Amino acid sequence: MTSLVHGAKRLVGRGGSPVGERLTALETAAATARGRLDDDVVDRAENVVRRGAGRLALSGDHTVVALAGATGSGKSSTFNALSGVPIAAVSVRRPTTSATTGVAWGEDDAAEVLDWLGVQRRHQVPPSPEAADLDGLVLLDLPDHDSTEVAHHLEVDRLVQLVDMLVWVLDPQKYADAALHQRYLRPLASHKDVMIVVLNHIDEVAPADRGPMVKDLEKLLADDGLAGVPVLATSAKHGDGIAELRALVTRRVREKKAVAARLAADVTSVAQELQRENGTVDPGQVQRADKAELVDAFADAAGVPTVTRAVQRSVARRGSQHTGWLVTSWLTKLKPDPLRRLHLDMGEEGKQLTGLGRASVPEPTRVQRARVDGAVRSVAGGIGSQLTPPWADAVRRASVSRLDDLNDALDRAVVGTDLGVSRTPLWWRIAKLLQVLFALCLLGGLLWLAALAVLGYLQMPTPDAPEEYGLPLPTLLLLLGLVGGLALAFIGRFVNGLVAKSRARSADRRLRAAISGVTDELVLAPIDAELSAYAEVRRALAAALR
Amino acid sequence: MNAQALITALEELRVALASVELPLVVPGSEEQRGARHEVLGQLDDYVLPRLRQIEAPLLAVVGGSTGAGKSTLVNSVIGQKVTQPGVLRPTTRSPVLAFNPADADWFTDARILPDLARTSAASSDPRSLQLVPVDSVPAGLAILDAPDIDSVEVRNRTLAAQLLAAADLWLFVTSAARYADQVPWDFLRAAAERSAAVAIVLDRIPPGAEDEVATHLQEMLQQRGLERSPLFAVTEGPVDDAGLLPAVAVERIRTWLEGLAADANARAAVVRQTLDGAIRSVARRSEEVATAHAGQVEMTQRLEVDVTRAYAEARRDVAEASADGSLLRGEVLARWQEFVGTGELLRSLETRVGWVRDRVGGWFKGKPQQAERVTVAVESGLESLLIEHAEAAAERAWRSWSSVEAGKRLLETGDRDLGRASRDFRREAERTVRDWQQGVLEMVRTEGADKRTTARFLAFGVNGLSVALMVVVFAHTAGVTGAEAGIAGGSAVLGQKLLEAVFGDQAVRRLAEHAREDLEQRVEALYATESARYLAVLDGLRLDPAGTESLRFAVQRVAALSTTEGTAR
Structure with a gap:
């Protein structure tokens, strides 16, 4: 608890949102609700508190951004294009990436954060003039969420809970898959502030079809409750749209608000759920x-x-x-x-x-x-x-x-x-x-x-x-x-x-x-x-x- | 030889399956209900029509993931644009069935897929089937372009599953980006389990990656027991103006299909393979439905026992409390003592002092009125017993239902008031008690019909004697429960003496017995209407325990016949 308050103070001190106080309040609510409200919901609330406390105790100078998506949608190519270093393996065999890779930029060692995330394969890129804008970024390349390898789904499920920001990499074939929308996007509807959606492999679509396809994707996202999430059409192969994506990501990294925004979204989502169980009426007196x-x-x-x-x-x-x-x-x-x-x-x-x-x-x-x-x-x-x-x-x-x-x-x-x-x-x-x-x-x-x-x-x-x-x-x-x-x-x-x-x-x-x-x-x-x-x-x- | 018998058996199985519903929510019930629905659909859409007309053209259903290029592939194989591909996912349009004009008769009526309306124009209604007669489709073969199996559009997914279940041959299309996706493999596994005839098309392979990807896919097929299925690789390439792939890219598929259409034996073999597998799968899954149904019946019985037990406990509690003398304390005791007055009464009974004194005493003490007060006290005491135990029983039943998922769901959908006694229970309890008291009164009146003139009968009147009878009833077991014996026993002795003086001890014992039984019956009836509220919820489910047996019987017949049929052929 002290670490939670301490972490919160660090964030507040930097002018961030008072997410620590909200987490403390959520902790109180969960502790009191234990044994009275549905155990599953209380468990979820306590997980959010634990995760939040863990994250707040760590460096607030790093922003963890994860690239997630289906097998074959080009997460690894996007990862390489975005980072400018060919670290992630790219292949036509599916599924390719089986373990999460993490790359951190800047002088500060991100080992602590990566340890907390449980990411073993990691690289630290020392500061350089051409990558100055990436200072403080920890970029994760997640495995796929839809292949026959169940272990991959579990890794994605775990890390989606932990990272500060999510970049969903979709492709023209798979952008409407039920596996993506129902399992991940809809439950994360309250997290649209910390989400970017990328429609990769856009080069494979005829130019005339690109606009309607992005529109269609935006409509599907709105149906998921994610209206207003930035949607970028990219081609990792040809480099189209990668600069915009990089600008969008680096801006979030510079602002350093993603950590608090992510936790705030977590707290809001689970607190609303608890509130539904709890009710808000005034109980009144004994007659x-x-x-x-x-x-x-x-x-x-x-x-x-x-x-x-x-x-x-x-x-x-x-x-x-x-x-x-x-x-x-x-x-x-x-x-x-x-x-x-x-x-x-x-x-x-x-x-x-x-x-x-x-x-x-x-x-x-x-x-x-x-x-x-x-x-x-x-x-x-x-x-x-x-x-x-x-x-x-x-x-x-x-x-x-x-x-x-x-x-x-x-x-x-x-x-x-x-x-x-x-x-x-x-x-x-x-x-x-x-x-x-x-x-x-x-x-x-x-x-x-x-x-x-x-x-x-x-x-x-x-x-x-x-x-x-x-x-x-x-x-x-x-x-x-x-x-x-x-x-x-x-x-x-x-x-x-x-x-x-x-x-x-x-x-x-x-x-x-x-x-x-x-x-x-x-x-x-x-x-x-x-x-x-x-x-x-x-x-x-x-x-x-x- | 015995195709007709098999058809009859399957029709009976269909009827049995349609009559068992799985209304309860138990772990896995969602899947079980889905399985039942799918089996019913498979019987209607495929197994029964195919068995009835074994010579009908082979139906190849092209199914697969969204964006894998199904429509382009179908158009290219046919060599003509029969279906509209789209870049937007999921493509929502009605499925397209292409066949040779010579085979038109087979498809225009509702022989297969009876719940899909036939149209001749393209539409976006997924509940209709667009029929396209094309010369380039070989006779004896029909190609159906199904919607995707994995998009966010639920209707597409269910329709695709239905169409694949109706196929003689699956043409399963996947792409280089998708061949490791989980959803298609779930379908392929299901196909392998029921040994349906499957051909796999690996579409949209990036040029140069054909070997690597195809080899990997072949390995995956091998691991999953599908290595005998033909695998066709189609390289991603530019389409021509008509939206067709170059003829060479789909040449192998086309040749294979044409070969199949031309060779009646090969075609019949494919049909038999899929049909036998389908019947086996129908039998196996029906058996699972029967097991699920048996489980549901068992669950309703358990829920019923919960309710019966809760109310039986209430009945027992009321019976005990109304027999051990606890009703005779407090208010009732005070009124009773007022009524019987001082020890003089007892003395008068013992010494059998004449009727004049009794009469005079009765006149002055106003006994009938006091008897009334005992009656009222008894009424309110019994009432609060009945009400409290009805509440407690409702709560107990609610708790035990809440402790299982199925019960919880029933309570959620049903009446919110089930956890309490019903609204007008107070009134019902009042009526029950009053009816019982009336009954006791009647009993005393009948018994005393020939004693009307005796002094004591006149002194205490029907009211007084019925009160005394109630007191005796309430102290039924008081003698044995220690602490109670002193007060309640004493009162009861008094009542007993009083009654015996009038009726004689034989009659008193009989009367008390009757009154007690009467009370128990009335309480039972009262609580029966209370528990009926719960039981009505169970009755509303219309779960017939006999359904399991008839379904199992039908399954066994089908299994037996399909084995002999299989060996006969």
């Missing part, structure tokens, strides 16, 4: 209704209704222990606390033990689980319907990736939630105090009356009980204790009902908040991760296509 249904389904699976019912009953039970009539309220202690049955009665201290304890809220049943799965599916489906199929699939996979932890996470959420049961309101204490007082009144009145009755029974003088409001005090105490206690118990029972309901509601709220956290963690976060990966690929591709 509110979907999210609500998700929380509902999770809450149902966590047994929230069971827990809130238990909270209500537990609060009512504790309330009646405080406000109940002392004579009977001890009986409620015999009934078990419904929360304790669920192991959820730990209150404040329990919170510190969170993670250790496990509630015995029943595990989700298949029905509840089905509801959870359905809700998760509709969340993922809602998001995925906006995206291209590979991403929709990735979102769907992500949405269920963590559902194995469902039971555990729900249990932790329920145990870790403060249900607000342990709080004892002041009026409960006051009511309790009053109940004690009423009970004391009742007891006092009773004892007093009992004492009076015993004295009366024993025919002993009974002191007159003091009177208040026209009633004897012990009787008053008895009645006060009885009526007060019962009335308080009755009112307390009513109010406690309301309190229990409101506590249950607040417990429900808290539980749902905690469970909403679980849905975030188990479902929405993985989906968000996919969506941000998608956004990342989208952004990187936009940068790569800039």
Whole structure:
């Protein structure tokens, strides 16, 4: 990667296009898309990145130009005519050239570049006045692409990917061959800036036919998506058109833009392909209704209704222990606390033990689980319907990736939630105090009356009980204790009902908040991760296509 | 001796071949479909017409690469301009058939190449055949100038392949610049494989290079088993005003062709060689098509199994979840407990307290309404089970189809919604559940027809008892699944007691069994319509498993007859 950036800087520093940055963006896109989009396309993108990084790390002063074409179209003669040195073998036997030959001009040794290209047969032409215009050119003579020798096709396929510029040498017999147009020219439609087409052996065509033939070739090229590519009619044998070709090639070599242009075309082509797979739409948000249904389904699976019912009953039970009539309220202690049955009665201290304890809220049943799965599916489906199929699939996979932890996470959420049961309101204490007082009144009145009755029974003088409001005090105490206690118990029972309901509601709220956290963690976060990966690929591709 | 039998066998083979289509996309299916099409074409264009009229003139098809000089060569051999050469590639024009006027009858009707329209003028329509009667073509021989085999023009390539397949004799034209090209050699290899009669013309040799190039080509021919084919070398030279090569350049070809036309035996030998080879090739390639067809049938069966398995799993899941008591928790349990009320109910059943109390209790507690609430809870629980498992099954089927190329293609061309449950599935599931509940109600009503007056029946009513029956059904296996047993089992026991008190335990067991079977049947029917969406895609392919056998049988007959025919001659 450092070499890539370094190479890019060298290019940028020379005023070239920021192709290095685009390559980096493509690399990011490919890395993020790996495992999510089609492997073949990602592979191609990574190959482009690797090739680009390799090429940028090498000399930017050399421009590699390859002569490619069918067997017998005169690549080698053109090579010799162009270079002015008879290096490539020319023959009537087909196919002639079987290994790539490379010739480099100029002082700079092109060995590094040729090594990278894997070209063994090479010549370095030292600088000379008559070849000054060729300085920096590395010219390759490729084997044919259409003969019976399969090894030749493979060599051509390999080098076509690597060179900076391509000169296709065609001839009047073969310029319309399917082997050329379908295998090479159409797939390279995005590379027309780094391509020249030469119609060789033009001397074999009657002068009157030459113009229409070039026109016809241009039409075929336009059909391939290569409109505007320079087409030159040459005759390597007689030297016609070779000077123009040489001028065209040397101009590109002088400009030194071919390296960047070639890589840019590679990046554009593969990034567009990735973008087609990736899509460019905005994925949008999880629908509110979907999210609500998700929380509902999770809450149902966590047994929230069971827990809130238990909270209500537990609060009512504790309330009646405080406000109940002392004579009977001890009986409620015999009934078990419904929360304790669920192991959820730990209150404040329990919170510190969170993670250790496990509630015995029943595990989700298949029905509840089905509801959870359905809700998760509709969340993922809602998001995925906006995206291209590979991403929709990735979102769907992500949405269920963590559902194995469902039971555990729900249990932790329920145990870790403060249900607000342990709080004892002041009026409960006051009511309790009053109940004690009423009970004391009742007891006092009773004892007093009992004492009076015993004295009366024993025919002993009974002191007159003091009177208040026209009633004897012990009787008053008895009645006060009885009526007060019962009335308080009755009112307390009513109010406690309301309190229990409101506590249950607040417990429900808290539980749902905690469970909403679980849905975030188990479902929405993985989906968000996919969506941000998608956004990342989208952004990187936009940068790569800039 | 038995030419007629062979013709019949080949006609049967043609019918069998036409009836097996290869609609699936599997590795190599493109080639297999192409092979089937080519074999059909070869039967129509060549094998059948040639067998029917073995004495028809010899058809020499001139084929080769674009720019190799086919047209100029044909004109020069005939000695007259019958076809228009061009410098622009590819030359698009209809093929030209030149023959002696005496042979006209053989070619004007649709005996060979029935799908090409006959014309007398040059045109650029590749689906027509230009007929040119020329005196200089010897009688008993016809020369057809075919389009190129390797240009970017697809129609030229397919037509050339079709015409070459219809030839008694190939006159294969290549040039000094092209003789090592791959495409022509692919054709020559195919010709060698079916031992068609081939003559090769090496055209446009640069003067002076004749020996070297011709020797090299001869070596290549030898390596590829074509050394017995005559090789004619034609030097590149100036054409005269009429666009013809000097007579001396094509003299050898001309003499050879004329010799062939004059010698009936030699001609018959060429025809027999090509025809036997063609029949052998037809049989061999038909066998390949049969194998491909068998493979496709196997693939559709696999895809079908995928779907069936996915939905069977859904059915099993629903059956399990609806029997192990999981439906009896949460909402249903709460409603059920409300319905049965406190322990008093149980006590009343055990102690058989009189009907008055039951009745009064029922009146005050408003049981029918509560029974309704249990029904609704059951409905929504069952529904979400059905929906979720339908979704999951659709997804499973989609996944397993996507994992093979053929399935993937079917999904791409078919309905995009196959991966989800169908649109109105929710409604269908609702209906299924409600129908089932209705069925349970009916069952209870029928069973209780003679018990209408008993106290308990009246107390709980048909609704209440059918709810109890559902509860018993849902807790079918609850006894064995540990954790569930406590709650669900308890509820079920309650329901069971209730029902037994009314109907007796024999009847309850029978009723529960019936209700359970009814539910399973309904779920099966519901999922069957879901899986039918997938199966319809497969049915749409119209792959007949019997096609393989009938094709193989036809191939064997042809093979057997052609061997005896060959030895007889």
